[in-house]
Amino acid sequence: MEEKNLTAAPETAAAEAAPEKVSRNFIETIIDADLRDGVYDRVMTRFPPEPNGYLHIGHAKSILLNYGLAQEYGGKFNLRFDDTNPTKEKIEFVESIIADVNWLGADYEDRLFYASDYFPQMYECAVKLIKKGKAFVCDLSAEEIRAYRGTLTEPGKESPYRNRSVEENLELFERMKNGEFADGEKVLRAKIDMASPNINMRDPVIYRVAHLTHHNTGDAWCIYPMYDFAHPIEDAVEGVTHSICTLEFEDHRPLYNWVVEECEFPHPPKQIEFAKLYLKNVVTGKRYIKKLVEEGIVDGWDDPRLVSISGLRRRGYTPESIRAFVEMSGISKAQSIAEMPALEYCIREDLKLKVPRVMAVLHPLRLVIDNYPEGQTEMLEASNNTENPELGSRQIPFSRELYIEQEDFMEVPVKKYFRLFPGNEVRLMNAYFVTCTGVDKDGDGNVTCVHCTYDPATRGGNSDTRKVKGTIHWVNAPTAIRATARLYENIVDEEKGVYNEDGSINLNPNSLEECACFVEPSLAGAKAPARFQFVRNGYFCVDAKDDAPDHPVYNRIVSLKSSFKPV
Ligand code: ATP
Ligand code: MG
DSSP: OOHHHHTOOTTHHHHHHSOOOOSOOHHHHHHHHHHHTTSOSSOEEEEOOOSSSOOBHHHHHHHHHHHHHHHHTTOEEEEEEOOOOTTSOOHHHHHHHHHHHHHHTOOOTTOEEEGGGGHHHHHHHHHHHHHTTOEEEEOOOHHHHHHHTOOSSSOOOOOTTTTOOHHHHHHHHHHHHTTOSOTTTOEEEEOOOTTOSSGGGSSOEEEEEOOOOBTTTBTSOSEEEOHHHHHHHHHHHHTOSEEEEEGGGGGGHHHHHHHHHHTTOSSOOEEEEEOOEEETTSOOOHHHHHHHHHTTSSSSTTOTTSOBHHHHHHHTOOHHHHHHHHHHHOOOSSOEEEOHHHHHHHHHHHHHTTSOEEOEESSEEEEEETTSOTTOOEEEEEESOTTOGGGOEEEEEEOSEEEEEGGGBOSSOOTTOOSBOTTOEEEETTSOEEEEEEEEEOTTSOEEEEEEEEOGGGTTTOOSSOOOSOEEOOEEGGGOEEEEEEEEOOSBOTTTOSBOTTSOBOBOTTSEEEEEEEEOGGGTTOOTTOEEEETTTEEEEEOTTTOBTTBOEEEEEEOSOOOOOOO
């Protein structure tokens, strides 16, 4: 590896991990052509979340795609809340979404919008359609509308209210707005084509009566626009050029185009669909994450086992690692499934050179060095990151009593076990060679303490005369900090698959293990989002929620090894 990589600025580590962009993705190809042909003279994209939950890794892809395109073309990027359905929307979600988008680094500058601010324009568009004879007030019930709609193989049937006069429609729509009708009593429908092979075009409902209080507009409105009518208007009002959404909206595109054309927007936006990001064996959908939260199976939307953006943040993922992962997964029209190990690879690559490597013992076992002077403590030097000398070194205390990992000792070693067992010599990382001389046991025969002798000539962990096969880590017992380490596994049982037929989730009973551990004293005062490599145990970060000065809590972000290789 070149020297440049060893000393690279931390921020570039993840970017370098991502494969080089060799060709333009299909969206860039469309935008290139639009600019070349003069369809648009600028680029504006947006991310339009519905504030009905927290964002997840799939949304991160959409955010970074839209923001990235705006940056690439010197255009603008809007964050717009698609808050046209008051039933499920909450301020808590608005706030969390803003925090997540900011954290990801998608800078919308002052371009934060609320679709609900456009209710007057949407109303005007509806009136315009009525005046053009392109929309009508319909008295059919929801069930009747469904029955009249037809099927994929049968055309629909026209509503008996379809031919109301423009005047009657204008008057009824106004009365809908004034609150004269009950919920569901009347709707406004676009007048398109009940025989269209595309069911979305069969006189879709565009406004409904709903006496609801909205988080932004309060009780100002008792009619609310439907998504397919509202969304294109939101885009058009803002001047969005490329309205990028996921594949399930492909069949809605003709309606999108119909709305912007019939409402006569001068530079109508263009909808482009791409495939959603799916992660194999991971709960990604908002609806399912919500279920885990509401049933109290997880510790809120930011539970570190979730792939919500706030969960990933609390787990210790960096924005850079998420960006690298999203780039690695690519943009396409074809549905594909990404894998969790790819995301884990990206965080490892990002942290590898950035964070200090320290010693922590997750499952402690006492070790006493019987020939080390009682009451003496010495300071030993340890490199903070052997692959990145820029991180320097630190002094760590060493004395007669230490903790090591339980798994680093075996009274009766199995084959090829090179760590500590009676009679064997190992290296204590950064310290000395020690040889096991015996053990103490409790009444049940469990080993409670390992006894060793050390060789003072091996200070720093080196010897001119002999080699040892095993190196183990340790912490100095008198100065170690007691902490909790949380080790995570997938929240779902991968063997059984994520969902059952009834939509319930197969839970993994071992998705969270809490250990009472010891960390070296250099970690004193570490605050979230401080990240470390605990040597041999993985990357960890301070938990943002439960960590307290007298009770540190660390989340394992990811273990150190994986068989994953980027393509
Ligand atoms: P979910 O499917 O989890 O319920 P949603 O699509 O209902 O999410 P919205 O708030 O409506 O959530 O979505 C905001 C934007 O994020 C939309 O443009 C949507 O297409 C995009 N998006 C949602 N999920 C994904 C995903 N898995 N991959 C890529 N983009 C996504
Ligand atoms: Mg949605």
